[in-house]
Amino acid sequence: MGRSIKKGPFVEAHLFDKIAKAKEAKSKAPIKTWSRRSMITPDFVGLTFNVHNGKVFNPVFVTENMVGHRLGEFSLTRTFKKHGAHTAKAEAK
Amino acid sequence: MARIIGVEIPPNKRIDIALRYVYGIGPSNAKEILAAANIDPSIRAKDLTEAQLSQIVHAIQEGKYVIEGDLRREIGLNLKRMQAIKCYRGVRHLRGLPVRGQRTQTNARTRKGPRRTVGVQRNPNAKTGIH
Numbered sequence: 001m002g003r004s005i006k007k008g009p010f011v012e013a014h015l016f017d018k019i020a021k022a023k024e025a026k027s028k029a030p031i032k033t034w035s036r037r038s039m040i041t042p043d044f045v046g047l048t049f050n051v052h053n054g055k056v057f058n059p060v061f062v063t064e065n066m067v068g069h070r071l072g073e074f075s076l077t078r079t080f081k082k083h084g085a086h087t088a089k090a091e092a093k
Numbered sequence: 094m095a096r097i098i099g100v101e102i103p104p105n106k107r108i109d110i111a112l113r114y115v116y117g118i119g120p121s122n123a124k125e126i127l128a129a130a131n132i133d134p135s136i137r138a139k140d141l142t143e144a145q146l147s148q149i150v151h152a153i154q155e156g157k158y159v160i161e162g163d164l165r166r167e168i169g170l171n172l173k174r175m176q177a178i179k180c181y182r183g184v185r186h187l188r189g190l191p192v193r194g195q196r197t198q199t200n201a202r203t204r205k206g207p208r209r210t211v212g213v214q215r216n217p218n219a220k221t222g223i224h
Binding site for chain 2 (some may be wrong): 063067073074076080
């Protein structure tokens with residue numbers, strides 16, 4: 001079930017503060033965050049986030065058509081397994 | 094032969110059923126459209142008069158239903174957008190795997206297609222110890 005519109009989009013408060021600060025300072029430095037559940041609002045556009053995937057932080061550069069998705073959707077938590085050798089030579093084939 | 098919105102040709106069926114042959118019109122939309130056009134849903138499609146047909150077409154256009162090519166395009170664009178931004182759902186579409194969190198250890202054959210055995214491509218350097 002979707003979230004009630006009345007409440008507005010969910011953005012973790014501490015992340016919101018960081019964004020406000022970054023906007024004020026006009027800094028393009030990536031914002032480190034564990035908050036995968038925060039929804040991307042128009043304020044996020046143009047910023048880079050380092051989103052934790054449980055192990056490492058993946059850089060996510062937010063563009064306009066990412067609005068409405070969650071940060072976590074862009075930082076995959078699983079590795080996609082393939083069979084066989086993955087040398088540079090095999091990949092090139 | 095009745096034609097509604099271009100190419101749809103549903104013949105000997107009740108009009109409420111026949112309307113569903115239009116891509117983007119299902120049971121509930123068909124019901125709504127016929128109610129809006131004031132037409133008995135039990136009439137056969139071929140028995141409709143020209144006036145009734147145009148009433149239906151009018152109801153479809155008035156009701157702002159997205160159908161046929163427009164709907165297909167809309168769906169395609171949504172897919173493309175998700176794939177372009179590399180979000181989880183987009184990635185699953187790209188790889189042809191289930192998108193909504195279903196298991197993939199077994200089943201998922203609709204998305205994955207017929208079973209294929211994947212042989213191991215041996216690393217040619219394995220014996221010599223270079224990886």
